[in-house]
Amino acid sequence: MLELHSITKSLGEFHLRDFTLSLREGEYFSLLGPTGVGKTIVLEIIAGLLRPDEGSVHWHGRDVTSLPPEQRRFALVYQDYALFPHLSVLRNVAYGLRSRGIASTDACDKARQMLKLLTISHLVDRAPETLSGGEKQRVALARALVIEPRMLLLDEPLAALDLNVRTRLRRLLRDIHQRTGMTVLHVTHDVEEALSLGQRLGIMLDGQLQQTGTPDEVFLRPTDQRVADFLGLRNVLPVEAVRNGFCVVAGVEVAVAMASRSTRHLWIRPEEILLSAEPFDSSARNQFECRVVDWEHSGSLLAVRIAVRELLLTAIITHTSFRELAIAEGADLYCTFKSSALHCIGDEASASDGDATRSTARRG
Amino acid sequence: MLVAPLARQSAHDRRRLPWFELVLILLGSVVVLFIVAPLIRILLATSFGELGGAARDEQLIESIKLTLVCAATATLVCTVTGVPLGYLLARKRFPGRAALMAIVDLPIVIPHSAAGIALLTVIGRQSLLGSVTDGGLVGTAAGISVAMAFVSVPFLVNASHSAFAAVPSRLERAARTLGASPWRVFRTVSLPLAWRDILGGMVMMWGRGISEFGAVIIIAYHPMTTPILVFERFGDYGLAASRSAAVVLILICVAIFIVLRIVAGWRGVRRREDA
Structure with missing residues (x-):
């Protein structure tokens, strides 16, 4: 469905080399790799924010490598949430709909419904800087989901949150995925997080995808020692x-x-x-x-x-x-x-x- | 509990020796005094009668109007072109970007009288423009605006540049993935978050334009802007005659400066809220 064909990209210290990835319709895919390996670059290439130096991005067989992000409709949720500080929560969530030419009242109605779905209706008029980390993350999710994206790209969505909130949001992500059947690409450095959410995992080391497969396959048959070391694969019983x-x-x-x-x-x-x-x-x-x-x-x-x-x-x-x-x-x-x-x-x-x-x- | 912070406090004090602070304060006050003394002296030396006279001085009032309007025109025209340039410098990486930034700063380092001469070759009588329009812009309000713009536009471009650079680019990128076109992102995300700093740059450019003497006098002795009027009266009639005009000019510039600080103050408030 979504395919990255031998993508090469150099950006400052990051280098993607011959990066190939294929996602299936409706799956929850965890892209796992140590911090600073260039996982965000992969997301930005998929979203259309970065143009690969070489290689191509295909969506349902169609080459979308040069399609601008606003026409791809792959919503990207950043680790720091990237909420618009000058807009209220409601305006933040309605932003994508307004950008698609939906009238203000309709956009706000839809935004309200989405806030309700994520149980944060009470935040509707708040300014983003007054929200807690978990609340910000929910608003960012609402803002992404309300445009009914073709795919949801999550960049370390839980990394900045404390343990309690993290557990709840993990459940929320699973619910959202099950309810919408949306394809989700979740980037994380946390092995347990990847394991608990991903139906399939990809292990990314040194700018390359080392291995993909179900958690079973990856954990029990790591392709090489570096994957095993990264996963901390001692004590698999x-x-x-x-x-x-x-x-x-x-x-x-x-x-x-x-x-x-x-x-x-x-x-x-x-x-x-x-x-x-x-x-x-x-x-x-x-x-x-x-x-x-x-x-x-x-x-x-x-x-x-x-x-x-x-x-x-x-x-x-x-x-x-x-x-x-x-x-x-x-x-x-x-x-x-x-x-x-x-x-x-x-x-x-x-x-x-x-x-x-x-x-x-x-x-x- | 109490002992540790106290111990740290005294170590802190020992590091910052009082005599050193004293030297800093003494040297610093020389600078402050150097700036403030002439301003205070001229204010004190000018009687209310003189200021009242200035208020009835038709020539002075005309020159002030001309100066404010020319500087404002220069600022508004340059805003249309300078703000996009600031955005370009803040967001795009392209070959020659560093050179472009240096070019923007050139008017600050070129002596302004020389800048005026250089401008004459483009808008003067002997220039292409001059041959087409019978005399070019020499001696016109438009010419004055051009001279003011040349010397003050770096302040606007640099302020816009840093204003846009302070907007996290992730906000713009997130907006793109939500379906906003580059123009819509600029209009609804970048500009609303940067406009206060840009406004600060506009006020700065306006104030710099008002105070310009060197480049303006080359392009237009008449119609006369206030800095040139002050110069002329000093040359023709001496200190007492030029003082009231000088005081009025100083007060206008101080007022603009206060507006600038207020705008900058809003900016400070916003930054704190962000943090």
């Missing part, structure tokens, strides 16, 4: 069985906050695993006895491999903790991690794959 809130991995039953029947793999960041010499009371629901298998340097930290019976895990700790815990091969310790630190791979993607098929069918 095959699930043997799921029973109400627990998953069995390598014979060990662990509590998982968001497990569903179709969870095929669990993933926990090594930083989320705490090691201690004695068991201690905490709200974390997983605490096990473990034994140190081996350890290695990992940057300025240490990666310690531990075994909970048959289950092998990697924990990242500091040199101080390493000394205090007197870590040595074969030492007995306790490991603790929250049930919410275990991310499920498989269920999200399979559930949303179904949605994608449905929405495609509806459109077809």
